[in-house]
Amino acid sequence: MQKVLKIDNENSKILVSGEDGKSMEEYNLSSCTFTPQVGDFVNIYKSADNVIIEKKTVTESVKTNSPVNNVTTTEGGKQVNKIVYILITLFLGGLGIHKFISGKIGIGFAYIAITVFGTLLFFLGPVVVGILCIIDIVKVAGLPADPSGNVTVKSTGFFEA
Structure with missing residues (x-):
């Protein structure tokens, strides 16, 4: 550059x-x-x-580094470490933390709402969010990583990795 x-x-x-x-x-x-x-x-x-x-x-192609979680913003998404993103999705996916990291703030709040309100309704919320998190993990695991282990997670669309 x-x-x-x-x-x-x-x-x-x-x-x-x-x-x-x-x-x-x-x-x-x-x-x-x-x-x-x-x-x-x-x-x-x-x-x-x-x-x-x-x-x-x-x-x-100019990238800006965020001091939090070493997240790098690129056109159409954010670059995050693949392993860290998968682990965050696995352990904190029910709270939508991985969606906040990828820039999908509204969807992150939706994950929280589904988990909280779904728990009150026959515990279906955590099951639904768990399934969505498994889908997210599979999508990100299938993305090719750059030499430093980062993948670009798109910040638009519900079902885009």
Whole structure:
């Protein structure tokens, strides 16, 4: 991910981090299709005689880390550790904690309501939520994990992992 590090208006230059994140590359300000600011994430397109620098939008691939449970937000979902998510679903699924982590707040509250009110009505609530949790565990277990063991859990749709 490339990032604007410095803008030199006097010499009409822009300093950008290299693709490896360790090097730096210098370009003409005229290559930018936007007014750059230090800290902007950019896409750089190069040809033999031309360079175009565009501002990267937040939803393209910029991830924000949350200090709680090391949850990373991506476009269309949240990245969570697969094993941790399955364990949370297994032990705290009746309270909908795994749904809160995946960004499905309303469904998380629905799990709580089904568990509490269902317990009062012939103990069917925990059975229903238990079945839904087993479905969630199977769905997440089937998702491919990245090298660090994370999976993307979608934050939309009731039956999406």
